[in-house]
Amino acid sequence: MSFYKLIKDSNFIYFIMDFIEGEDLFDVITKVVCFTSENTRFLVSQILLMMEHMHNHRIIYRDLKP
Secondary structure, three states, X not given: OOEEEEEEOOOOEEEEEOOOOOOOXXXXXXXXXXXXXXXXXXXXXXXXXXXXXXXXXXXXXXOOOO
C-alpha cells in the first residue's frame, strides 16, 4: 500500500493512496510509514473536528476505537 499525498481545500480533505478493500482507517494508518509530523498533526486535528461535529449534532458513533 502506498500513500501518495494529502490534499485539502476549503471543504474537504483528500488522501491520495492505493485502494484498499476491507480495511479501516486504523489499519491503513499503521501501515503508512511516511507521515510527516505536520501530516500527523493535521490528521489528528481533523479526527478531533469530526468527533466535535458529531458531538455537537448529537450523533452517536458505535464503532469508534482509540
